[in-house]
Amino acid sequence: MRLTAQDIADVARLSRLELTEEEKETLAKHINRLLEHFEKLQELDTDDVEPTSHVIPVYNVFRKDEPAPSLPVEEVLANAPDVADNCFVVPRVVET
Amino acid sequence: MSDRLCNLTIHEIHELLRKKQVSAREIAESFIRRIEEVDPRVRAFITTTPDYALKQAEAVDQAISRGEAIGPLAGVPAAIKDNMCTRGIFTTCASKILYNYKPIYDATVVERLYMAGATLVGKTNLDEFAMGSSTENSGFFVTRNPWNLDTVPGGSSGGSAAAVAADECAFALGSDTGGSIRQPASFCGVVGMKPTYGRVSRYGLVAFASSLDQIGPITKDVTDCAIVLNAICGKDRRDSTSLDVPVPDFTQSLRADVKGLKIGVPKEFFGFGTDPDVQAAVRKAVDLLTELGAHAEETSMPSVEYGLAVYYIIAPAECSSNLARYDGVRYGLRVAPDSGTVTRQTRGSKSSIVSMFERTREQGFGAEVKQRIMIGTYALSAGYYDAYYLKAQKVRTLLRRDFDKAFEKYDILVTPTSPTVAFGIGERADDPYAMKLADICTIPANLAGIPGISVPCGFKNGLPIGLQIMAKALDEETLIRAAFTYEQHTEYHRKKPQL
Missing domain, CATH: 3.90.1300.10 (Amidase signature (AS) domain)
Known part of the structure; x- marks a missing residue:
């Protein structure tokens, strides 16, 4: 499998990356080089093998839904690029 | 003083x-x-x-x-x-x-x-x-x-x-x-x-x-x-x-005591174009542990060869998901959207907020991060998931089995930490694969979730060589005992660089 220029554009869109033309070319070259190495995995018969997503058993951890002190709003917002009325400001997303 | x-x-x-x-x-x-x-x-x-x-x-x-x-x-x-x-x-x-x-x-x-x-x-x-x-x-x-x-x-x-x-x-x-x-x-x-x-x-x-x-x-x-x-x-x-x-x-x-400790030396870890001087230093370390009462033998872990490929699918897949949070909204860099964009997305154009996301991420992330996000997004996308991500997860299971089998027989595994000593700045920058080879001996422990330690075991051209010791999950104690014993009988850790 090889990534075409269209594949790169599609994956960039899914990744929310506005790539330059030069970057697209370099990425296609590098990713295709790595994909060649990944082909090696196809040598192995894994039909009856369970996939590993985690090395230890992971499960949901629940707690009671009880109110507890939260982080102060001013501190939480202190890192934001744009803030108004205790909210994060972003470009308009709903038409009025 | x-x-x-x-x-x-x-x-x-x-x-x-x-x-x-x-x-x-x-x-x-x-x-x-x-x-x-x-x-x-x-x-x-x-x-x-x-x-x-x-x-x-x-x-x-x-x-x-x-x-x-x-x-x-x-x-x-x-x-x-x-x-x-x-x-x-x-x-x-x-x-x-x-x-x-x-x-x-x-x-x-x-x-x-x-x-x-x-x-x-x-x-x-x-x-x-x-x-x-x-x-x-x-x-x-x-x-x-x-x-x-x-x-x-x-x-x-x-x-x-x-x-x-x-x-x-x-x-x-x-x-x-x-x-x-x-x-x-x-x-x-x-x-x-x-x-x-x-x-x-x-x-x-x-x-x-x-x-x-x-x-x-x-x-x-x-x-x-x-x-x-x-x-x-x-x-x-x-x-x-x-x-x-x-x-x-x-x-x-x-405790400086390795009497009766069983050491496996998996030959695959020496086969990645490993520098002969690195190999020699590691084998010398194994000999020292043997002299001190441990038993060492060569063993084989065939799936280790696939570790790098498994890692470079799984790690980018997880990274593409984890790094989705950097969007310029709550913290960090924000880059303004393309001034030509408007609220509503239409065919062939994107909305202002998506433009803001894309520009922020484009300018905020460096080349390697973008590459991994792209690989991960691709490996997780419909149509390729089974061939890449699922396949990698299955081979990860094979690798874990190889470790399980090895630890039935051995208390620790000893290998080089990296195939070479430090390389020159800029030397591997253009080749994504050559750079990744530096991690080929360490990646398997992450895939299997087991502990690993690197201790100094020699020098080549004035640059340190590392000895890797791995043990089964939660057995850091044996790892520390073996590493400590080795250290007590060598002087490499006392050497200091001249600055």
């Missing part, structure tokens, strides 16, 4: 403090001066925190003057990789996208070090978001190897390893997703351990690949490694993957 304090190990500093031969302030000052002296050349730190360290030292001195008993880390200067959250202190992940980020809470490990009385001298450089093997992928600057400033310190915890090697801190914390503690420790001639997955809380560690990431110590010797482990291990309710198992006192394992 005070000018040599920065050369000391944790346990040596503790002895001096306990006997009141020096103050915590003098200790902190010695390290702060050392940073001023050598860091303009080494460039291990993104942020230094001398005032903070002095304030913390002051508190330790007060405790001592009140006659309180102090713990082994009290007044000991630490450096922390800049992907672990420190409240009110820049935490950038060496990425432009977090250039101005000041966390509002401490990572659990940071909290634990503060509780133990350690002092913070600064935050260390890394490959952006811990993605890389040389610290050349830092979004800010390249860190240099103290043994030879024209070579890389390894990565991604290159700043932490270099800072320890250059005596800019008594110890450091790193994070290890595919070798990012052990490989730089090897390149810089210090001790680095990745504990068992789940031993140490990842709360406050900026996530890269969640099923592989683990925090661990980088120290000047194995004794210090055990001391730091004691402080950072244990269940944390804020990390659901942290293990609820008893934490032993790891310093009890500092």
Whole structure:
């Protein structure tokens, strides 16, 4: 499998990356080089093998839904690029 | 006296403090001066925190003057990789996208070090978001190897390893997703351990690949490694993957005794174009352990050959998901949308907010990070998921089985930490595959979730060689005992770079 220029554009869109033309070319070259190495995995018969997503058993951890002190709003917002009325400001997303 | 304090190990500093031969302030000052002296050349730190360290030292001195008993880390200067959250202190992940980020809470490990009385001298450089093997992928600057400033310190915890090697801190914390503690420790001639997955809380560690990431110590010797482990291990309710198992006192394992220990030497780890001098140093180390009463034999772990491919599918897949949060909304860099965009998305055009996301990420992330996000997004996308991601997860199972089988027979596995010594800055920058080979011996332990340690075992052309020892999950004690025994019979860990 090889990534075409269209594949790169599609994956960039899914990744929310506005790539330059030069970057697209370099990425296609590098990713295709790595994909060649990944082909090696196809040598192995894994039909009856369970996939590993985690090395230890992971499960949901629940707690009671009880109110507890939260982080102060001013501190939480202190890192934001744009803030108004205790909210994060972003470009308009709903038409009025 | 005070000018040599920065050369000391944790346990040596503790002895001096306990006997009141020096103050915590003098200790902190010695390290702060050392940073001023050598860091303009080494460039291990993104942020230094001398005032903070002095304030913390002051508190330790007060405790001592009140006659309180102090713990082994009290007044000991630490450096922390800049992907672990420190409240009110820049935490950038060496990425432009977090250039101005000041966390509002401490990572659990940071909290634990503060509780133990350690002092913070600064935050260390890394490959952006811990993605890389040389610290050349830092979004800010390249860190240099103290043994030879024209070579890389390894990565991604290159700043932490270099800072320890250059005596800019008594110890450091790193994070290890595919070798990012052990490989730089090897390149810089210090001790680095990745504990068992789940031993140490990842709360406050900026996530890269969640099923592989683990925090661990980088120290000047194995004794210090055990001391730091004691402080950072244990269940944390804020990390659901942290293990609820008893934490032993790891310093009890500092015993020079390997009689009857069964060592496996998997031949595949020597076959990745491994430098003959590195091979020789590792085999010599095995011979030494054998002379001391261990039994060693060559073994085979065929699936190890596939480790790199498995890793470079799974890690990017997890990273593409974890890094989706950097969108310019809540923290970090924001780049304004293309002025031609409007609220509503139409065919062939994008909305302003999507344009803002895309431009922020385009300008905020470096080339390696973008590449991994792209690979991961591709591997997880419909139509390719089975061929790449699922296949990689299945081969990961095969690799775990090979380790399970090996540990039925052996107590520890001994290999090189990396196939070569530190390479030149810029030397591997253009070849994505050559760079990744540096991690080929360390990646398998992350995929299997087992602990691994790197200890110095020789030199080539003045550059350190690392010996990797791996043990089964949760058996850090055997790892420490074997590493300590080896260290007690060698002098490599006492060598210092000339700076």
